[in-house]
Structure formats: C-alpha cells, structure tokens
Amino acid sequence: MFEPFFLRALLASLGLAVVAAPLGCFIVWQRLAYFGETVAQAGLIGVALALAMQMDVTWGVLIVALAVAALLVWFGRQKLVGLDSVLGLLHHAALAAGVIATSMVKGAPVDLTGFLFGDVFAVTQADVVVIFVGGAVVLALVAWLWQPLLRLAVHEDLAAAEGVDREMVRTVFIVLLAVAIAVAMKIVGILLVMAFLVVPAVAARPLSGTPERMVVLTGFIAAASVVAGLWLSATFDSPGGPSIVLIMSIVAGLSLSWAAIGRPGRRGS
Amino acid sequence: MPHSDGVAPTSETCGHGSKHGCTHRGGCASADPAIDANALISARGIGVTRHGRDILIDVNIDIEPREIVTLIGPNGAGKTTLVRVLLGLEKPDRGTIHRRRDLKIGYVPQRFDSDTVIPMTVERFLMLGGSYGEARIAEVLGLVDAAKARRQQLGELSGGELQRVLLARALLRKPNLLVLDEPVQGVDFMGEADLYNLIGGLRDSAGFGVLLVSHDLHIVMARSDRVVCLNHHVCCSGVPETVAQHPSYVRLFGADAARAFALYRHDHDHSHDLSGMPQAADGDVTRSAGGDK
Numbered sequence: 001m002f003e004p005f006f007l008r009a010l011l012a013s014l015g016l017a018v019v020a021a022p023l024g025c026f027i028v029w030q031r032l033a034y035f036g037e038t039v040a041q042a043g044l045i046g047v048a049l050a051l052a053m054q055m056d057v058t059w060g061v062l063i064v065a066l067a068v069a070a071l072l073v074w075f076g077r078q079k080l081v082g083l084d085s086v087l088g089l090l091h092h093a094a095l096a097a098g099v100i101a102t103s104m105v106k107g108a109p110v111d112l113t114g115f116l117f118g119d120v121f122a123v124t125q126a127d128v129v130v131i132f133v134g135g136a137v138v139l140a141l142v143a144w145l146w147q148p149l150l151r152l153a154v155h156e157d158l159a160a161a162e163g164v165d166r167e168m169v170r171t172v173f174i175v176l177l178a179v180a181i182a183v184a185m186k187i188v189g190i191l192l193v194m195a196f197l198v199v200p201a202v203a204a205r206p207l208s209g210t211p212e213r214m215v216v217l218t219g220f221i222a223a224a225s226v227v228a229g230l231w232l233s234a235t236f237d238s239p240g241g242p243s244i245v246l247i248m249s250i251v252a253g254l255s256l257s258w259a260a261i262g263r264p265g266r267r268g269s
Numbered sequence: 270m271p272h273s274d275g276v277a278p279t280s281e282t283c284g285h286g287s288k289h290g291c292t293h294r295g296g297c298a299s300a301d302p303a304i305d306a307n308a309l310i311s312a313r314g315i316g317v318t319r320h321g322r323d324i325l326i327d328v329n330i331d332i333e334p335r336e337i338v339t340l341i342g343p344n345g346a347g348k349t350t351l352v353r354v355l356l357g358l359e360k361p362d363r364g365t366i367h368r369r370r371d372l373k374i375g376y377v378p379q380r381f382d383s384d385t386v387i388p389m390t391v392e393r394f395l396m397l398g399g400s401y402g403e404a405r406i407a408e409v410l411g412l413v414d415a416a417k418a419r420r421q422q423l424g425e426l427s428g429g430e431l432q433r434v435l436l437a438r439a440l441l442r443k444p445n446l447l448v449l450d451e452p453v454q455g456v457d458f459m460g461e462a463d464l465y466n467l468i469g470g471l472r473d474s475a476g477f478g479v480l481l482v483s484h485d486l487h488i489v490m491a492r493s494d495r496v497v498c499l500n501h502h503v504c505c506s507g508v509p510e511t512v513a514q515h516p517s518y519v520r521l522f523g524a525d526a527a528r529a530f531a532l533y534r535h536d537h538d539h540s541h542d543l544s545g546m547p548q549a550a551d552g553d554v555t556r557s558a559g560g561d562k
Contacts, residue, residue, distance in 0.1 A: 029387045080320075151397050154387055158435075161356045161376040162398060162442070208388045209422070 005121050009187075009240060010230055012123045012131050016184050016196070017222035019135035022142045022215045023180050024201035024222075026173065029153040029211075033198050034084065035072060038091040040181045040193040042068035044098025047115050047190075051105045057115075058130070062182035068094060069174045098190075118189030120230070120240030127186060134183055138176050145169055150211060188241035195245045200225065203252035206259035221251055304367045305331045309446045309478045310355050316363030317350055324350045325361070326502040332446060337472055337479040337492060339509075342499035343521065348482045349379060351499065352450050355480070372446060375439030375477070377432070379450035391418045391426070391434050398438045409437045413467065432464070440471070447472075450482045465492050 027036055043061040050060025068090060075086045102110045114122075142149070148169045151159035160166045181193050188196045200222035201214070208214035229244030305311040308331040315328040324347045332338050342348050353359040355366065356376060395406055410416045415433040418426060426434060432452055439447055452464060469492040472479055481493070497506040498518050505515040512518050 031386070147397070150387075154389065154394065154397060155378065157353075157356075157358055157378050158376055158438075160358055161374055161378075161448075205386075205388065209390070210388055210393065214388055 005123075006230070006234065008123045008125065008128055009120045010226070012128050013120060013187055013226040013230065013240075013244065014223055015128070015131045015135050016187060017200070017226050018219050019131075019138050020180060020184065020197045021200065021219035021222060022139070023177060024197040024199075025204075025211070025215050025218055026149060026153060027177070027194075027198055028201040028205065032177075033194060034087050034091075035069075036177060036181070036197065037194045038072065038087045038094065039065045039069050039178060040185070040190055041091055042094035042098065043181060043185055043190045043193075044115065045094060045101050046182075047110075048098060048101030048105055051102070051110060058182045058186065061185055062178055065178035065181050066175065069178055073174075114189070115185070116189045116191045117239060118185065118187045118192065118241035120187045120233075120244075123186060131183055134179060138179060141172060141176060145172060149173060188245060192241055192245045195248065196222070196241075199245065199248040199252050203248065203255040206255050222248065225251060302329065304365065305333075306367065307369075308333050308367070309369050309372055310480075311367040312355060312364060313366075314364040315351065315354055315361045315366070317347070317354065317359070318362050323501060325354070328364070328499070328503055330355070330497060330503070332478050332480050334445065334478050335472065335476050336494045337469065337481065339481045339483060339493040339496045340499055341483050341496060341522075342504075346500045348499055349450055352448060352480070352482055356448060373442060373444045375442045375444030375447045377435045377439050377447070377449040377452055379482075387423070389423050391415075391421055391423060394423055394434065395438050395441060398441055401441055405441065406437075409440050410434075412440065412471070413437045436468075440475075443475070444477050446478045446480065448480045452481070468492075 027033055042064050046061035046064030047057055048060075049064060050057045053060070072083075072086065072090060075090075076083055099112070102112060102115075148159070148164045151162070151164050152166055152169055156166060180197065184193050184196055200218045203221045204214050204217035208217055225247040226244050229247045230240060232238055232247065233240045233243040302313070304313055311331045313329050315325050315330075316323070317325040328351060330338075330340075330351070340348050340351065350359065354361045356374065357366075357368075391410075392406060395401065395410075406419070407416065410419055413433040413436050415430055415437060418430050418434060423431075423434075436449075436452070447468070449468070452468075468479060468481070471477075491509060493509050495506060496509050496512040498504045498512055498515070498521065500521055504517040504521060505512055507515070
C-alpha cells in the first residue's frame with residue numbers, strides 16, 4: 001500500500017486539501033461555487049492549448065482559467081442578463097469548446113477521462129513540489145488578505161465604504177482560485193475540482209461558529225476524506241479522485257442532515 | 270466656476286422642469302455654485318445615466334459638519350444611487366465630488382442579507398470594522414440598546430436588532446459623517462421615532478454630520494437641519510418647514526405629507542424598541558441616549 005506512487009498521491013492530495021480549505025470557505029461564503037465551476041470547466045480548453053503548444057498542462061489551464069474569469073467579470077458589467085445565465089452560457093460553451101479542442105490536437109489521442117476526473121496516482125515528484133511551494137504562496141496571500149477578504153465576504157458595500165480596496169482584493173482572490181483549480185485539476189480532474197474545494201467547506205459550516213474555525217474544520221474534513229478516499233481506492237481499486245470526493249460528499253450530507261434537524265452552528269467564539 | 274458660492278441664482282424653469290413636474294429654484298448645470306470646501310462632502314452637477322435612463326440629473330448637494338441632511342424622494346427617485354456616488358461606491362457619469370480630507374464615514378447600508386452563510390458573532394462583526402477594546406464595544410452596543418446581541422450569531426438577529434448592530438459598527442469608527450440608507454426598513458413606526466431620536470441625540474453629543482435617506486416623511490423631518498427632496502434631480506431643499514410647504518414637495522408627496530409634523534410631535538410617555546414592543550420610559554437606554562425633549 002505504501003509504494004512511492006501511493007505516497008506521492010497521498011502527499012499531493014493532503015497538501016491540496018489544506019490549501020483548498022480557506023479558498024473553499026470563501027467560495028461558499030460569497031456564493032461563488034458556480035463561478036468556480038465555470039472557470040474550472042474552461043480548463044479543458046487550457047488542456048488542449050497546452051497539448052497543442054507542448055507546454056505543461058497546468059500552465060494551459062491556469063491561462064485559460066484566468067481568461068474566462070476575466071470574461072465573467074466583464075459580462076457581469078451588463079445588467080440585462082443575470083450572472084447565473086451568463087455562467088450557464090460560459091459553462092457549457094467552455095465544455096463544448098474544450099472537447100472539440102482536445103479532439104483536434106494532433107498526435108496521440110487525448111485521454112479525456114484522465115483530464116475530466118484526474119489521475120491522482122500519476123502524480124509526479126515535481127507535481128508534489130509544485131503543490132507544496134504553490135500552496136505555501138497561496139496560503140501566505142490568503143493570510144495576508146484575510147481581514148479584507150472577510151470584510152468583503154460579509155458585506156461588500158459596507159467594506160468598500162469603510163475603505164477596503166475591493167477591486168484589488170477580488171482580483172487577487174480570483175487569481176488564487178485559478179491557481180488552485182489549475183493545480184488541483186491533475187488530482188481530481190476538471191469536473192471534480194470544485195467539489196474538492198466546496199464540499200468540505202459545506203460539511204464544515206454547520207459545525208462552525210467562527211470563520212476561522214470553519215476554515216480549520218474544512219481542512220480537517222478534506223484531509224480525512226483524502227486518507228479515507230485513497231484507502232478506498234487502494235482497497236477496492238476505485239478511481240482515486242472520485243473516491244475522495246465521494247467520501248467528502250458523504251460527510252457533507254451527514255453534516256447538512258444534522259443541520260436540518262437541529263440548531264447547530266450557533267455557538268460563538 | 271461660473272460664480273462664487275452662496276445662494277444659487279433663481280431661474281424660473283429649465284429643461285427638466287417639465288419632465289419631472291416641478292420648477293427649479295436652484296440653478297442648473299450651467300450655474301453650479303462653487304464647491305464648498307468646508308463641507309464634509311460637496312458634490313456638483315452629479316449625473317448618472319444607466320441604460321439610457323437618467324437616474325440623477327445635475328445634482329448639487331453639500332453636507333456640512335454636524336448637520337443632519339435628510340434625503341427624501343419617492344421610490345426609484347435615485348436616492349440610493351446618489352448615496353452610493355457620494356460614498357464612492359459608484360462613479361458618476363458627470364460631475365465632481367469633493368470630500369474633506371479628514372472625512373471618516375460610518376455607513377449603515379440599506380440592505381444586509383443577513384444570511385447565515387458566514388458563521389460570525391455580532392462581536393466579531395463589529396471587530397471587522399477596526400480594532401476596538403471590549404469596553405468600547407460594550408459601550409456602543411449599550412448605546413444602541415443591543416447589548417444582549419453581543420454573543421449572538423448574525424443570522425439569529427431580527428431586522429431591528431440587525432439595524433442596531435449595523436449602527437453600532439458605524440458608530441465604533443467615530444465617524445464625522447454618518448450615512449444611513451433607509452435605516453428603518455423592517456422597523457415599525459414607533460421604533461422608527463426612537464431610532465431617529467437616538468441618531469439626533471448622538472449627533473448632538475458626538476458632533477458628526479448625518480446623511481439620512483428616507484422615502485417615508487412622517488418622522489424624519491423635524492430632526493433634520495435640512496431636507497433635500499430628490500426626484501432624479503433636486504426638486505427643492507431647505508429647512509423642514511420650508512420644504513413641507515414647497516409646491517413641488519406637495520406635488521411629489523401629496524398634501525398629507527405636509528401635515529406630517531403634527532404626527533411627529535406628539536409626546537409619548539413610553540417608547541418602543543425596534544421590534545415594536547412598548548417599553549417603560551425610565552431606564553430606557555434609547556430615550557436617555559437619544560436626548561428626548
């Protein structure tokens with residue numbers, strides 16, 4: 001069970017679980033799940049771009065994710081069509097364009113399943129290094145911007161009127177989100193990236209009375225799900241990424257059920 | 270600038286007079302008075318156009334230190350847009366805004382979607398606006414009569430409690446300008462009177478200017494130093510008594526509104542909290558802090 005490929009998978013997934021925790025919480029707090037989903041699915045275009053230009057897939061995904069995020073912000077300036085509809089449009093357009101683009105890449109046929117659902121056991125040593133170094137940078141930036149991020153998440157206008165630079169903070173957050181998506185894609189794939197970010201945060205919400213506690217709990221739930229999911233995968237030979245996400249979802253389901261019955265999440269500091 | 274500050278020249282009518290059914294007393298864009306450098310905020314010729322519709326047309330407004338300015342107008346008159354422009358949350362398409370260098374705004378927003386998505390206590394919410402000591406938070410929460418809410422989650426608060434907490438967050442900043450956008454939504458009539466008394470009293474003691482937005486005139490006006498009546502442009506402005514008698518005000522709000530003062534000025538021997546429950550007059554924090562007459 002503890003062969004090198006398994007250890008690499010474990011390390012990469014655990015690192016990602018920790019980095020994803022604060023981002024996932026902010027996605028839940030600011031209702032950005034569908035936004036992130038759209039950006040993630042556009043990653044498939046990035047995959048095709050990277051393959052065509054023979055560069056690392058992570059870079060291709062990152063570039064396209066940023067471009068789509070910018071496009072979403074741009075479309076958000078008009079008020080005639082709601083953002084949910086714009087997201088629906090781009091979400092499906094990106095998926096369609098991505099599938100077409102990957103099918104047109106010359107050379108060896110592209111393994112679409114690997115990109116859509118990830119291949120956690122194919123993680124290389126270099127990938128692990130990227131996750132840990134990149135993850136440290138992401139965490140440092142989130143820590144630095146924690147207070148303004150929180151103020152904007154609670155009430156954007158209030159924070160802006162009190163002097164928070166919302167354009168700057170929001171831009172940094174979107175860039176961080178795109179980085180996380182690009183890096184996480186290798187492990188859980190384009191279709192499950194958002195689940196990896198959002199589901200542990202959803203699971204943690206009913207059990208949290210402060211934002212910080214929710215972030216820590218999100219990290220714990222994600223890490224535990226990673227261990228359990230990879231064990232499941234090794235034992236029953238199920239796909240790695242989906243196994244992790246399935247465990248996360250079960251925890252979230254239980255947590256929400258508990259919230260639906262009782263009155264949790266009310267205790268303060 | 271075309272002429273020095275002071276009284277704007279009287280012009281009989283201008284282009285938008287017919288559009289909005291009222292005559293102008295102040296000047297139009299061609300005759301904007303100079304920026305008032307002493308004012309907390311001084312705006313000239315503010316124009317906002319959205320999707321081909323004029324939301325704001327040549328609006329001039331000054332808020333002086335220690336002055337309570339009430340912005341009234343029907344729904345959809347552009348009040349919230351004007352406030353957002355003054356706060357710097359939205360950029361106007363035309364016009365200039367001068368903010369005094371030491372301007373410190375305490376903002377009580379119109380809407381607060383107090384969903385429970387972020388787990389957060391009232392105390393923590395107040396700390397987000399700055400770093401304050403325990404004692405100071407207790408003091409301000411007591412001032413707005415919300416001491417009990419301190420350890421509650423934001424999502425548990427009623428509409429009235431939430432308003433008080435938002436007011437507390439604004440007051441904690443020790444602002445020299447307090448901006449309240451329709452602060453009494455979801456608060457009943459008597460709670461409204463108490464809230465305005467509280468704000469008026471705080472103005473007297475803390476000495477900040479107040480910009481208050483309302484579409485409901487019955488209570489607002491008597492405490493105001495100046496009322497600005499907005500319907501996309503400034504229809505009329507002045508001390509409450511003047512505005513209440515102004516023809517364009519009466520046209521906009523009907524004759525009933527002109528009799529609003531009698532309603533306001535009745536004395537009551539008890540007060541109501543913001544959820545409408547009557548409370549004894551003695552020992553009531555709101556009343557003593559509000560400096561009732």
